[in-house]
Amino acid sequence: MIRFENVGMRYSMGPEVLRDINLHLSPGSFHFLTGPTGAGKSSLLKLLALSHRPSRGLLTLFGQEVSHLEREDLPDFRRKIGVVFQEFRLMDHLSAFENVALPLRIANSDEDLIQKNVKELLNWVGLGNQMKARPPTLSGGEKQRVAIARAIINRPQLLIADEPTGSMDPEMGLRLMHLFQELNKLGTTVVIATHDIEMIRRFGHPVMYLEDSTLHTTTPDSYLARFEGM
Amino acid sequence: MKFSLLSKPTELQLEKDASSKYLPVVIAAMVFLASLALIGLFSINSAISDWSGAISGNLTVEIAYDKDGDMEQRTNDTVAFLKKVPGINEVRAISSAEAANLLEPFLGRPDVIESLPLPRLVEVTVDENSALDLLATATQLENTVPGAHLNTHRPWLDKMLLLARSIQFLAAAIMFLISMVTIVIIIFAARTGMVMHHDIIEVLHLIGARDGYIAKQFQDYFARLSLFGAVPGLIIAIIVMQFFNYLASRLEAGLIQPPTMVLEGWLALAMLPLLVAILTTVTVRWIVLSSLKRMM
Numbered sequence: 001m002i003r004f005e006n007v008g009m010r011y012s013m014g015p016e017v018l019r020d021i022n023l024h025l026s027p028g029s030f031h032f033l034t035g036p037t038g039a040g041k042s043s044l045l046k047l048l049a050l051s052h053r054p055s056r057g058l059l060t061l062f063g064q065e066v067s068h069l070e071r072e073d074l075p076d077f078r079r080k081i082g083v084v085f086q087e088f089r090l091m092d093h094l095s096a097f098e099n100v101a102l103p104l105r106i107a108n109s110d111e112d113l114i115q116k117n118v119k120e121l122l123n124w125v126g127l128g129n130q131m132k133a134r135p136p137t138l139s140g141g142e143k144q145r146v147a148i149a150r151a152i153i154n155r156p157q158l159l160i161a162d163e164p165t166g167s168m169d170p171e172m173g174l175r176l177m178h179l180f181q182e183l184n185k186l187g188t189t190v191v192i193a194t195h196d197i198e199m200i201r202r203f204g205h206p207v208m209y210l211e212d213s214t215l216h217t218t219t220p221d222s223y224l225a226r227f228e229g230m
Numbered sequence: 231m232k233f234s235l236l237s238k239p240t241e242l243q244l245e246k247d248a249s250s251k252y253l254p255v256v257i258a259a260m261v262f263l264a265s266l267a268l269i270g271l272f273s274i275n276s277a278i279s280d281w282s283g284a285i286s287g288n289l290t291v292e293i294a295y296d297k298d299g300d301m302e303q304r305t306n307d308t309v310a311f312l313k314k315v316p317g318i319n320e321v322r323a324i325s326s327a328e329a330a331n332l333l334e335p336f337l338g339r340p341d342v343i344e345s346l347p348l349p350r351l352v353e354v355t356v357d358e359n360s361a362l363d364l365l366a367t368a369t370q371l372e373n374t375v376p377g378a379h380l381n382t383h384r385p386w387l388d389k390m391l392l393l394a395r396s397i398q399f400l401a402a403a404i405m406f407l408i409s410m411v412t413i414v415i416i417i418f419a420a421r422t423g424m425v426m427h428h429d430i431i432e433v434l435h436l437i438g439a440r441d442g443y444i445a446k447q448f449q450d451y452f453a454r455l456s457l458f459g460a461v462p463g464l465i466i467a468i469i470v471m472q473f474f475n476y477l478a479s480r481l482e483a484g485l486i487q488p489p490t491m492v493l494e495g496w497l498a499l500a501m502l503p504l505l506v507a508i509l510t511t512v513t514v515r516w517i518v519l520s521s522l523k524r525m526m
Contacts, residue, residue, distance in 0.1 A: 049436055071523065072440070079438035089433045091241055102241065103437040150437065 001027045001189060002048070002158065004215075007057035009043055017043045019213045021057070025191070027157070030184045032200050033193040034223075035210030041162070041193045044210065048160050048191060049083045050074060062157065079107060082151030082188075084161035088143045090135040090150070096122065096142075097131040100149045107154065121149045125179065141172040148179065158189045165196060177203060197227060241434060242427045242444070244451040249422035253452070256415055257459030258466070261506055264408045265467030265499060271401040272495030278394045281387065289364070291352035294377035305350045307375045312352070315367055317360030324351040354380075412506070413513050416456075420448055420514045424521050435525065445518040449511045456510040460503035468499070 002025040009018040018040045025031060035041055046052040047059060050066065059066040062080060069077065090099050097118055104114045122131055125145040135143055144164060151159060161180065165173030177199060184190045191208075194200070200207055200220050207223040209216050244250065291312070293304050305323045312321040324332075329351060330340035337343050356362055368380035424431065434444055471491075491499075 051432065051436060075435075075438045075440045078436055081436075083436050085433075089429060091430065091433075093243055094241070106434070106437060106439045106443060154438065 001025055001062060003058070003060040004047075004054075005058040005060075007047065007054045007059050009040075009047060009052065010055045016055070017213055018047070018210075018215075021215045023208065023215055023217065025158075025189055027189055028184065028187050030181075030190045030203075030205040031192070031208055032203075032205055032220075033191055033208045033210070034195060034200065037195075039210035040213050041210055044215070045083075045160050045162055045191070045193055048158065049081055050078050079103065079154050080157045082154065082156035082159040084144070084147050084151045084159070084164050086162040086164075086166060088135070088147045090143060090146055092135050095132045095134055096127055096138065096146045096149075099135070099146055100153055103150060103154045117153060118149075121153055122146075125149050141168045141176075144168060144172075144176060145179075148176070152183060152188070156188060158191070159183060160191050160193075162193045163195070164192060165194070165199065173199070174202075197224065200224065240447045240451075242423075242430055242447045242451075244423055244427070244448065247419075247423050247426055249426065250419045250452070250455060253415070253419055253455045254459030254462075257412065257456050257506060257510075258463035260408050260412045260415075261460040261463030261502060262467045262470075264405050265464050265502060266470065267401040267404045267408070268498055268502065269467065269471050269491065269495070271398055271405075272491050272498070274394050274398050274401070276492055276495075278391060281390060287356050287358055289354040289356060289383075290381045291354060291371065292379045292381055293350040293352070293375065294379070295347040295349050296377055297347065299376065301350050304375050304377065305352065308352050308371065308378050311371055311374050312354055312367075315362070317357050317362035318354055319357050320353075320355040322353045324353060326350070409509065412509065416452060416510055416513050417517050420452060420517045421521065423448060424518065431522070431525070435522075441519055441522045444522060445515050448518045449514040452514045453507045453511045456507045457503055460506040464499060464502055 002023070004021045004023040007018065007021040007023075008016050009021075010016045021044070033041055033044065043052070047054060048061075050061070053059075053066060061077060064077070091102070094102070100122060101114050101118045104117065119128070119131065122128055125148060127142060127145055127149070130138065130142060133142075135146065138146065148161075148164070151161075159180070164180075165176055168176070173196075180190050180192065181203070201224055204220050207218055207220050209218070209223060291308055293301065293308060295301070296304075309321050309323050312318055326344050326348070327340065329348060330343035333343050333348075334340050337346075356364075364380065364382045368382060371378050371380050431444055
């Protein structure tokens with residue numbers, strides 16, 4: 001479903017922030033992405049989210065090589081990808097309902113379907129009574145759940161989350177992770193960027209870690225073994 | 231100013247941008263200047279047409295004084311010749327006494343003037359709708375009556391036309407310059423808006439928005455701003471025109487006429503806010519789409 005072959009990435013004429021990335025994510029898999037700050041996690045997520053193109057190598061998403069995509073094809077591809085940003089990036093002047101409905105409105109979905117799906121999803125993430133609330137009046141956890149609902153309202157095949165539990169207490173973080181697990185069980189491929197070793201230990205999903213701008217894939221046990229005795 | 235009053239709320243809250251807040255004021259000033267230039271353009275056109283009509287409608291034949299010639303006979307020959315020319319409505323010889331009276335304020339007593347070697351004059355009125363060839367008629371007249379010269383006022387009219395056309399060209403150049411400056415201002419404001427809303431634009435892209443969807447929010451907002459500026463600018467220009475009209479009409483000078491606008495001129499003025507809105511829409515769409523292409 002997602003394949004990186006010798007992918008490199010740089011910003012403008014700067015140095016390569018990602019080098020020789022080789023990666024394969026099969027449909028319905030769940031991966032953690034980790035690594036020290038500045039290792040290139042956000043850059044890798046940008047490639048996955050079709051926010052940037054690789055500067056070299058081949059990146060194949062949903063069976064299509066990205067460099068061959070026409071600009072007008074990008075929106076349809078992006079609708080297959082859900083992105084949860086670290087800082088939520090909700091629109092403060094829109095209600096929780098309107099924020100979640102936005103991807104459907106942009107895709108010109110039927111209004112009845114929008115009403116039904118958005119209400120259903122907000123209830124599912126536990127925000128059924130906060131539909132009219134605007135983001136500034138919501139707590140960090142509630143905002144994060146609105147952001148997740150917005151990311152999955154289009155039923156994406158790939159869900160990317162950048163430090164989704166970074167700004168919330170452990171209990172709320174855990175609840176969110178269970179939410180991602182449920183989505184994964186429904187067939188969504190999930191990639192979560194995190195620094196949280198405890199989370200990696202608890203959920204036991206394969207780990208991709210970035211070191212010196214290159215990516216390594218390993219089992220959670222092998223990855224955690226690196227920290228033993230520290 | 232709340233420009234969102236006439237529109238549904240959009241994801242990009244462009245109305246909160248400081249960069250475009252004063253755009254209506256700038257557009258109003260530009261439309262005001264453009265309207266004045268347009269009024270000038272059409273008024274001069276109208277004036278040229280009036281001068282041309284007046285001058286080519288009233289001609290004078292001058293018969294040079296010849297001490298050996300029969301001036302009365304030549305005058306009669308001239309009148310007889312011109313009466314036969316199709317397209318000439320009226321021919322009237324000005325008598326020596328009448329000419330002397332006309333010159334009295336400049337030269338003194340009429341009885342003395344009558345004794346001076348003055349040319350004889352014939353007043354000619356041409357049918358406005360006729361296709362009379364004045365140059366051919368003048369040549370024929372000169373061949374028929376010795377010393378007769380049909381004064382078509384052409385050299386003077388040509389100079390006036392050249393001056394008027396130059397002013398028209400200047401007005402058109404001013405309008406072009408105003409359009410260019412307006413485009414540059416709009417480009418600057420739209421680009422600033424894009425920088426300020428970069429994060430939201432990125433989110434919109436990532437949730438599947440097409441470039442056209444984002445561009446539409448910019449172009450609709452800027453078109454609204456343009457209209458908010460253009461309409462008052464036009465109204466002020468019309469008020470100023472009416473004021474000049476009033477001042478010019480008080481001068482009671484034949485040549486300096488109040489600015490008169492033909493129907494086409496009024497239509498062009500009425501179209502101006504719409505044209506500015508269209509120009510804004512096209513410019514903003516172009517600049518936003520080309521900027522978005524640089525993003526993935």
